[in-house]
Amino acid sequence: MSGQHAPPPETGLRTGPPIDPSVAALGCQSVTKTFGAITAVDDVSIGIDQGEWVSIVGPNGAGKTTLLNVLNGFYDPDTGGNIYLSGEDVTTEPSYKRARKGLGRTFQGLELFEDEDVLENIMTTRAVKQRPNLLSALLFYVGGGRRTEAENMRRVEEILDYLELWEYRHSTIGSLPLGIQRRVDLARSLALEPDVLLLDEAMSGLTFDEKYDMVRFLADLHEKEGLTLVMIEHDLEVVTDVSQRMIVLDQGAIIARGEPDSVVDDPEVQRIYTGVE
Amino acid sequence: MPSGEYFTSYEDRMGLLRWRIEYVAFALGLPIPLLAPFVMTGQLVSVFTLVFIFIIGVLGLHVMLSYAGEIVLAQGVFMGIGAYTASRIINELALGILPAMLIAGLVTAFIALVFGLPAWRVKGFYVAISTLALQFIAIQFFFRRSEFAVIHGGTQQSLPSNIGLVTDVITIGSATEEYFFAFVVMVVFAVLTMNLSRTGIGRMFRALHENDLSAQVLGINRFRNKLMAYAIGGFMVGVSGALYAIYIGFITPEFYSIDITLLQYVMLLLGGMGRVWGVILGVTTVELLNHYLLETLINAFPEATALEPVFFGVIIIVVLIVEPKGIMAALGQLKEYLRKWPYAY
Ligand SMILES: Nc1ncnc2c1ncn2[C@@H]1O[C@H](COP(=O)(O)OP(=O)(O)O)[C@@H](O)[C@H]1O
Ligand SMILES: [Mg+2]
Numbered sequence: 001m002s003g004q005h006a007p008p009p010e011t012g013l014r015t016g017p018p019i020d021p022s023v024a025a026l027g028c029q030s031v032t033k034t035f036g037a038i039t040a041v042d043d044v045s046i047g048i049d050q051g052e053w054v055s056i057v058g059p060n061g062a063g064k065t066t067l068l069n070v071l072n073g074f075y076d077p078d079t080g081g082n083i084y085l086s087g088e089d090v091t092t093e094p095s096y097k098r099a100r101k102g103l104g105r106t107f108q109g110l111e112l113f114e115d116e117d118v119l120e121n122i123m124t125t126r127a128v129k130q131r132p133n134l135l136s137a138l139l140f141y142v143g144g145g146r147r148t149e150a151e152n153m154r155r156v157e158e159i160l161d162y163l164e165l166w167e168y169r170h171s172t173i174g175s176l177p178l179g180i181q182r183r184v185d186l187a188r189s190l191a192l193e194p195d196v197l198l199l200d201e202a203m204s205g206l207t208f209d210e211k212y213d214m215v216r217f218l219a220d221l222h223e224k225e226g227l228t229l230v231m232i233e234h235d236l237e238v239v240t241d242v243s244q245r246m247i248v249l250d251q252g253a254i255i256a257r258g259e260p261d262s263v264v265d266d267p268e269v270q271r272i273y274t275g276v277e
Numbered sequence: 278m279p280s281g282e283y284f285t286s287y288e289d290r291m292g293l294l295r296w297r298i299e300y301v302a303f304a305l306g307l308p309i310p311l312l313a314p315f316v317m318t319g320q321l322v323s324v325f326t327l328v329f330i331f332i333i334g335v336l337g338l339h340v341m342l343s344y345a346g347e348i349v350l351a352q353g354v355f356m357g358i359g360a361y362t363a364s365r366i367i368n369e370l371a372l373g374i375l376p377a378m379l380i381a382g383l384v385t386a387f388i389a390l391v392f393g394l395p396a397w398r399v400k401g402f403y404v405a406i407s408t409l410a411l412q413f414i415a416i417q418f419f420f421r422r423s424e425f426a427v428i429h430g431g432t433q434q435s436l437p438s439n440i441g442l443v444t445d446v447i448t449i450g451s452a453t454e455e456y457f458f459a460f461v462v463m464v465v466f467a468v469l470t471m472n473l474s475r476t477g478i479g480r481m482f483r484a485l486h487e488n489d490l491s492a493q494v495l496g497i498n499r500f501r502n503k504l505m506a507y508a509i510g511g512f513m514v515g516v517s518g519a520l521y522a523i524y525i526g527f528i529t530p531e532f533y534s535i536d537i538t539l540l541q542y543v544m545l546l547l548g549g550m551g552r553v554w555g556v557i558l559g560v561t562t563v564e565l566l567n568h569y570l571l572e573t574l575i576n577a578f579p580e581a582t583a584l585e586p587v588f589f590g591v592i593i594i595v596v597l598i599v600e601p602k603g604i605m606a607a608l609g610q611l612k613e614y615l616r617k618w619p620y621a622y
Contacts, residue, residue, distance in 0.1 A: 072494065099496035111491040113484060124484045127477030128496040149476060192495060 013256040013266050018245075019047035023087045025228050026071065026103065026196045031081035033063075033070050033252075040066040041077075042252035048196070053222050053229045055239040055260070058249035059272060064232045065108055067249070068198050071230075072105050073098045086195070100128075104194030106185040108201045108232075112173045118184050119169045122159060125191035126152040156191060163187045163217055179210030186217065197221075199231040203238065211235070215242060236264055236273075248272070310460055314453045322456050328564045329459035330520045333466050335544050335556045337513030340470065341389070343551050344482035344506035347396055349389075351408035352541045354415040355511060357533030358385045359518025361420070364528055365430040373443040374458075374523065381519035382512040389511025396503045412535055420530040433529045436522060449523075459520055466513055471553050473509070482506055543589045547596055549603020558604050566592070 021027025024047035033041040040063040048054050056064050069075045071083060073095030083091045090098050099105075113121050129152075160166050163183050168176060173184065182202055189197060199218075203211045215238060221227045233239050239246055240260040248256040248263060250272050256263050263269055314322045334356060341349045359381035366377035392411055395403030420429055439450035449458050473479045481502050484492040493499060522528045540563070548559020571588055578584065596603060 074490070074493075094498075095493045096496045096498050099494055105494050107491065107494075111488050111494075113487045113491070115487065116483075120480070124480045124492075125495045127480040127484075152477075188491075188495070 013258050013263060015257075017045050017047040017257070019049050021045055021047040022082070022084050022089070024048050024084060025050040025052070025086060026230065027084040028067075028071060028077075029082045029084070031067075031070055031077045031083070033066055033075055033077055033081075039252050041070060044249075044252070044254055046247060046254075046257075048228060048230055050195075051222075051226050051228055052245060053218075053243045054231070055243040055246040056230065056232045056249060057234065057236065057239060057246060062249040063252040064249055065200055066252075068105060068200055068230075068232065072103055072198060099192060099194075102193075102195035103198070104189035104192050104196070105198035106182070106189055106200060106202055108204070110178075110181055110185055112181060112185060112188070114173050117170050117172050118160070118165055118176075118187075119153075119156065121173065121184055122156045122188050122191050123152060125188050126156055129192055159187050159190055163190075164213075177210075179206050179213070182206065182210075182214065183217070186214075190221070194227070196228040196230065199229065199233075201232050201234065203233060203235065211238070218242070240264060314456050319452060322452050324564060324568050326452070326456045326459045326524060328561050329456075329463040330517055330524060331541070331544065331560045331564065332463050332557055333520065334514045334517030335541050335560050336466055336470050336553065337510040337515075337517065338541050338545055339510075339550070339553075339556050340473070340513065341393075341507055341510030342545070344479075344486060344510070345393060345396060345404075345503040346486040347393075347503075348402065348405040349393075349408045349507075349510075350405055350535070350538050351389075351392065351412045351415075352514060353533040353535055353537035354412045355385050355389060355514040356518030356521060356537060357416065357420065357528075357530065358388055359515030360522035360528045360533065361429045361434070362515070363519030363522050364434045364436055367436055367440055367523075368434065369430070371444060373441040373445065374449060374519075375442050377523075378462075378516050378519045382515040385515025385518065386508040386512040389507045389514070390504050393504055393507030396507075397500050412538060416530045416534055420533075433527070436526050436528075438526060440523060455524060459524070462516070462520065466516070467553050467557065470513075474553070478502075478505075540589070543593060546593055547603055555603055562604065563589075563592075 017024075017027070019027070021029045027045075027047040029045050031041055031044045032039065042063070044067060046054075056067065058064055066075065070077050070081075073083075073090070073093060077083065077091070081091070082089055085098060085101055085103055088101075090101070093101075113124065116124075157166075157169075160169055163186065165180070165183060165187055168180055168184075173181060176184070186199075186202065202218075203214050206214065218229060218231075219242060222229055229243075231243065243260055245258065246260045246263050247254055248269050255272070256266050256269050310325075313325065317325070334352065337355075338349065338352055341347075362381040362384045363377040366372050366380050367374070388411075392407050393404060395407050419425055421432055423432060426432075439448040441448045449455060474483075481492070481497045484495065484497055485499055485502055489499065518533070521532075525532070544559040544563045545556065546559070547562055548557070549555035566588075571585060574588070575584055
């Protein structure tokens with residue numbers, strides 16, 4: 001009788017992060033984020049290795065976006081939690097500094113500069129990368145302003161080329177289909193030349209073809225450029241296809257983690273997913 | 278098939294003059310302000326001198342408003358600070374116009390920056406309130422009190438009618454000299470402002486204004502850039518105040534009341550926010566209307582004391598109804614048409 005109540009075989013799905021967060025490319029240790037009575041993120045520790053592709057899944061309201069916001073510095077974690085970037089504790093650093101240290105991100109709600117064209121949207125990121133100086137900006141022709149501008153433009157054109165956005169370069173964001181807008185968001189964060197890129201539902205709302213394109217670009221960036229990717233994604237088929245590891249969040253807490261194939265087969269994960277969909 | 282005119286190189290796209298129509302307008306337009314003072318009446322020369330001076334100030338407002346994205350209500354007192362500072366540099370130190378303008382700009386930049394500090398609060402009207410308070414306290418109290426003469430140098434001050442550019446070298450005195458001097462300074466600031474908007478700093482300003490969140494994700498330091506916008510804008514308003522004092526030759530707190538603030542907003546709105554050419558057009562239109570139409574109206578109805586606010590109130594309402602983006606937007610459509618000419622599409 002008692003044999004039937006033996007613990008399930010050790011799968012590793014509910015163990016801690018395989019990589020020590022404090023030395024990972026991106027990590028967090030014991031991070032909790034509460035909004036009043038809501039615990040959006042509940043004691044989460046993750047460690048993402050250089051060059052990994054990790055997916056974060058979970059039902060709506062699980063705390064996925066909040067976790068990204070804590071990682072990139074929009075929200076401070078509740079006291080006790082720490083955030084690490086390339087082994088450095090960045091818990092108290094504002095988001096713009098984390099961005100400059102190589103942490104890029106895109107948005108679920110596409111926070112593009114709506115009134116400007118594709119080129120300008122991406123040039124803005126280059127502008128930051130360049131750390132413009134007031135004097136050379138004011139003088140433009142005499143100071144290096146004009147040359148810097150031309151250099152930036154060339155780099156941006158490479159990115160446009162890479163992401164096949166060339167034909168849209170002069171189109172205003174508002175006039176473009178969602179699939180292209182999401183690609184511009186990706187292009188814009190790439191212009192910062194990040195080491196780690198956080199993607200918040202970069203494929204939601206896309207058609208099959210658009211999704212396929214997006215996966216193709218991400219796979220290319222991951223393989224050829226060695227970009228570390230952390231992606232929030234609902235489509236489990238995509239997740240299992242592309243990512244090396246996945247993390248399942250439910251009600252703010254990690255309920256499973258590990259190889260995508262074994263994670264999606266986990267009864268606990270399936271319960272949450274079938275309970276929602 | 279492509280029609281009309283397109284950029285062929287990066288450098289083309291970056292030029293100050295990018296389109297055929299702009300070259301034509303530039304070639305035709307340039308001689309006008311240079312020859313104008315020799316054919317205009319003395320009164321008109323003086324009106325245009327004032328236009329140039331106000332363009333500098335409204336460009337400053339444009340930088341603060343479009344780039345820091347918060348309402349500033351202290352235009353009047355910022356010009357006043359520039360004026361009083363310049364007056365002291367000229368009267369007490371006899372350093373001349375250029376040093377006076379520079380120091381007036383720096384002092385105003387500093388004050389604008391300090392009053393921009395509440396901008397670190399994420400949203401709200403903190404800057405509007407703090408600058409409005411500054412406007413009233415400074416003009417109704419501080420500059421009127423002789424106790425503060427150590428700082429402002431006297432409530433009412435006169436400036437000499439001939440002042441050198443640096444000490445007493447190359448004096449500026451006649452109306453025509455003032456006209457050309459104000460014109461050159463205006464052109465310098467207009468070009469600097471355009472340069473600002475075409476380069477990284479302008480892009481960072483715009484990014485913050487358009488989307489705070491993504492700006493930070495792209496590595497833009499929100500607070501630092503906002504303060505920089507206040508300092509740059511404040512500098513320009515201070516310079517404009519210094520020139521205004523030199524132009525009138527006399528300063529008193531009443532010249533720098535909230536009316537100046539409101540007038541500059543009318544100018545900015547009318548021309549269309551966010552563009553240097555819009556500022557130039559807006560200021561010119563308002564000053565000309567002010568000078569001709571309003572003067573005629575006031576002469577016709579001397580009892581109607583509220584005529585001026587009503588007049589500008591009506592202008593704002595009409596602009597908001599007809600073309601909320603200002604004259605510049607209306608002209609932009611015309612320009613697009615001419616650019617593609619002779620092709621219909
Ligand atoms: N700024 C906020 N203020 C209050 N509650 C928030 C805020 N952001 C998120 N939440 C709450 O935290 C929970 C997790 O939200 P979110 O991270 O957006 O979930 P997900 O991205 O997984 O769908 C939700 O209950 C949401 O209402
Ligand atoms: Mg979300």
